Amino acid sequence: MTETALILIDVQRGFDEPVWGPRNNPGAEANIKALLDAWQERRLPVVLVHHDSTGPTSALRPGQPGNDFKPELDGARPDLVFGKRVNSAFIGDVDLDAWLRKRGITSIVLAGIQTNFCCETTARMGGNLGYDVTFALDATFTFDLEGPDGTVLTADELSRATATNLHGGGFATVQSTKDVLAGLS
Numbered sequence: 005m006t007e008t009a010l011i012l013i014d015v016q017r018g019f020d021e022p023v024w025g026p027r028n029n030p031g032a033e034a035n036i037k038a039l040l041d042a043w044q045e046r047r048l049p050v051v052l053v054h055h056d057s058t059g060p061t062s063a064l065r066p067g068q069p070g071n072d073f074k075p076e077l078d079g080a081r082p083d084l085v086f087g088k089r090v091n092s093a094f095i096g097d098v099d100l101d102a103w104l105r106k107r108g109i110t111s112i113v114l115a116g117i118q119t120n121f122c123c124e125t126t127a128r129m130g131g132n133l134g135y136d137v138t139f140a141l142d143a144t145f146t147f148d149l150e151g152p153d154g155t156v157l158t159a160d161e162l163s164r165a166t167a168t169n170l171h172g173g174g175f176a177t178v179q180s181t182k183d184v185l186a187g188l189s
Contacts, residue, residue, distance in 0.1 A: 008138075009049040009109045010039055011100075013093055013116030013123050015077055016054055018063030018070025024147045028119075028159030035143035035181040036115050037076040042185055049083045049109060053096065055122065056087040091125035094133065101133055111136040113184055114176070115143035120162045124170065131175030139176040140184050141167050 015036055019027075043050050052073065056066045063070025066087070073080075084103060088096030104112070112135050116123050123144050130137040146159045146166075157165075170176040179187075 006108060006110050007048055008111040008113055009051055009083075009104060009107075010043040010113050010115070011051045011053065011093060011126065012036060012040065012077065013053045013114065013126055014055045014064075014118070015052070015074050015116050016064060016070060017072050017074055018057075018068070019117050020074075021063050021070060023063075026148045026159060027145050028147075028163055029142060029145040032115075032117075032143055032145040033074060033076045035140065038181055039113065039115055039140060039143055039184065040077065040080055042188055044081060046188065049107065050080065051093075051100070051103075052077065052080060052082045052085045053093045053100075053116070053122075054085075054087050056089055056097075058089055088122075091122045092129045093122070093126040094129045104135070110134070111138070113138045113140055115140040115181075117145060119144040119146040119159075120149075120166045121146070124166045127170050127176040128173070131170075131173075137170075137176035138184060139167075139170050139178045140181050141178050143181050143184075 055064050057064035086098040094100050127137050127139050150156045167178045171178050
């Protein structure tokens with residue numbers, strides 16, 4: 005059986021800043037921690053990705069406290085840590101696809117921030133690259149977002165849209181943390 009890598013995307017302190025607006029899923033961090041703990045207990049591969057913003061005022065810029073990982077990742081023993089400046093973890097400071105393939109990893113579980121941006125983009129690319137992608141929806145969160153016509157979609161609506169996109173498009177299997185963990189037993 006091939007190992008499944010856990011990829012935690014942009015679980016950074018900068019997303020606690022009020023500038024982002026209303027968020028959903030206040031339990032996301034606890035679910036991220038539960039996934040991390042389960043992977044580490046089983047000595048399965050863990051990848052931590054951080055967003056290194058190039059925006060001059062972004063809290064996610066390297067060297068800023070907001071670029072640091074959230075406390076839920078304290079004590080993590082990742083197999084790989086790297087930064088990225090775009091939405092996909094497959095386009096970063098490390099060639100994630102090559103790293104996974106070198107280790108024979110064909111199955112990945114994704115969690116992190118934001119559901120509809122970096123997490124969804126990574127899931128879509130992973131699916132396109134042929135990985136068996138599981139998206140732990142309740143181990144992600146996002147923020148309300150205004151569209152081009154001024155209509156605001158809530159974070160919950162955006163999360164449901166991501167789940168629908170990934171499921172309907174065949175990019176990933178969307179599961180709860182509980183179901184992901186049950187599959188490890």
